[in-house]
C-alpha cells in the first residue's frame with residue numbers, strides 16, 4: 001500500500017482532513033511533524049492548508065524553513081510527488097519548489113466558498129485521473145490566494161502546460177490569468193489554492209471531485225512500482 005505523508009506545522013488546520021482524504025482514497029497515511037527532518041519512508045507528501053506560524057511575515061514564509069522542508073525539498077527534486085494545498089501551495093512557492101508567489105487577495109477579504117475549476121493539465125502525478133478540461137467543484141478559503149509571477153514566468157508556465165487548473169465562473173481572489181493550480185516542470189510537485197481534501201465525502205460535500213487528486217497519486221505510484 002502506498003504511503004502518503006501529511007505534514008503538520010504549528011498552525012496547520014487541514015492536516016486531519018488531508019489525512020482522511022488520503023485514507024479514503026486507499027493510502028496508508030503517515031503523519032509527519034514539522035520539526036522532524038525525516039520522511040519515514042513515505043512515497044508522497046501533502047503540505048496541508050492552514051495558518052502555519054500564524055501567517056506571520058507572509059503565509060508560508062516561516063514554514064518554508066521548518067526542518068521537515070529540507071527533506072521535502074530533496075525528495076521533490078528527486079521526483080517524489082508533493083502536493084501543497086492552499087497554505088501548502090504558499091509554502092512551496094516560498095521554498096522555490098514552484099515559481100511565483102501568492103499575495104493578498106485583490107479585494108483584501110478572506111474568501112470562503114465553493115469554487116468551480118477547469119482542469120487544464122492532467123499530465124501530473126496528482127491529476128492523471130481527471131479528463132482534460134474537466135470542470136470540478138471544490139471549496140476555496142484563503143486570504144492570500146492571488147497568484148502572481150513576472151510575464152516571462154507566466155508565459156513559460158502556459159507554454160509548458162504547467163497551469164494545472166484555472167478558476168471558472170468567477171475568480172475568488174484576483175489571481176493572475178485565473179490560476180488556481182500549477183505544477184513544476186517535471187509534474188511531480190503540484191500547488192493548488194482550493195481544497196481537494198474538503199470534497200471527498202457526500203455528507204460534507206460540495207462534491208467528490210477532490211478524490212481525483214489522491215487517486216491520481218496512488219495510480220502514479222502504482223505505475224512507478226510496476
Ligand SMILES: NC(=O)CC[C@H](N)C(=O)O
Pocket residue numbers: 048049050051052055059085086087088141142143144145
Ligand atoms: N486555507 C488556507 O490554507 C489558508 C492559507 C492562508 N492562511 C491564507 O489565508 O491565505
